[in-house]
Amino acid sequence: MPPFNRQTLERLMQYYHCINEQFVPESRFTVSSARFARCLSLDGTQVRKDLAAIGVKGRRRVGFDVNTVLEAIQRTLGLTQTRQAVVIGAGRLGGAIASYKGFKICGLDIVALFDVNPGKIGLSIAGHVVQPLEQLESIIKDRGIEMGILTVPAGAAQPLADRLVNAGIKAIWNFSAVALTVSEEIIVRHEHLSIGLAQLSYHLKRLENHR
């Protein structure tokens, strides 16, 4: 199987959500490429190519078996095995992420929440007792945790990223508002909240100008 690029991965995840949110509730067993396409507003050929790429074969005149597609996506994206993650920063965003139900079907298991603020330590957020940062390394090592989710203020992010890497973490999901510099082999994804705003703001401006 070829390595997939970012866009393909995102499309695969969208098919996955499409199935879980629409097709499963509708108790559909088969779905045509055209129907998938409409969901993500793209071309049916694209869908057939994507599904072919992850090894799913359709049935002519019928479509694709929903379950087969579901399993193939899970296998390809690695959603079958559970991945343990810690959240650093028990603020509002950290709490929102720790309590987000949708991660379950993606195999993400948040096992601990950390914060520097002594006032927060011991509090229970989304079923997790907030831990002091001092225990970060020991918990990561003891439980073999592979992902760290950063939801701390910009100034605190880089040193904490370093600590995560030193403790043996393999991937960082960064919600802090700074770019991180970490060694090559660490997987990093920077979730930049205000990037999405660019699009909305731009289109609102165009709306105004066209009148």
Add this chain to the structure above:
Amino acid sequence: MPPFNRQTLERLMQYYHCINEQFVPESRFTVSSARFARCLSLDGTQVRKDLAAIGVKGRRRVGFDVNTVLEAIQRTLGLTQTRQAVVIGAGRLGGAIASYKGFKICGLDIVALFDVNPGKIGLSIAGHVVQPLEQLESIIKDRGIEMGILTVPAGAAQPLADRLVNAGIKAIWNFSAVALTVSEEIIVRHEHLSIGLAQLSYHLKRLENHR
């Protein structure tokens, strides 16, 4: 000026952040396309094309004037005029968004927070008193608010989107875990939290397989 596609808009926003986070603190007055390129890990030619597209001229042997670039991006993306927004859903995510400082330099002004839960109404979150949903329409109309930010459970999102549209909102920033169907002329951006997870999960899986 041509209409810009999603990718270009995202790059423009990244240049903008690059300037604000790196170049302004470093008190740089000029920046070469190569330096911009390194920031976003792309090619210098791309940067020069983007900047040319928004009407910025550089100086040979010197680079681009930081302030000129900043202003051109603000003008292009419409970040100069302030845009008023309401947040629907005063949960953890809603609170995180309402209290996010980074929106200020993007011209986003969150003016009200709403919730259905009577227990939350009257609470102060990030300087905003949580309003009852009944007042949604009147506040939007009275203050001429153009953006709605949805951070409610999946089941509640569609009816609330309809109410926002009826009240005259022009853009919806959707953090709920469902696709919305709204009329053509409404600008919608669906921020799908777990899409990013696909990438992390996929690369973690590959890491395992390669050993």
Add this chain to the structure above:
DNA sequence: TAGATTGTTAATCGATTAACAATC
């Protein structure tokens, strides 16, 4: 059979990169 849908190749389109002249 007729019709619908896949699977796949070819054509198109756009985005990225390379090359290099212009010039400060």
Add this chain to the structure above:
DNA sequence: TAGATTGTTAATCGATTAACAATC
């Protein structure tokens, strides 16, 4: 002047779409 950097055209690459045969 020599060197660095822009500005722009051309070349490449990849992704998207069109076309259509295969076939259930």
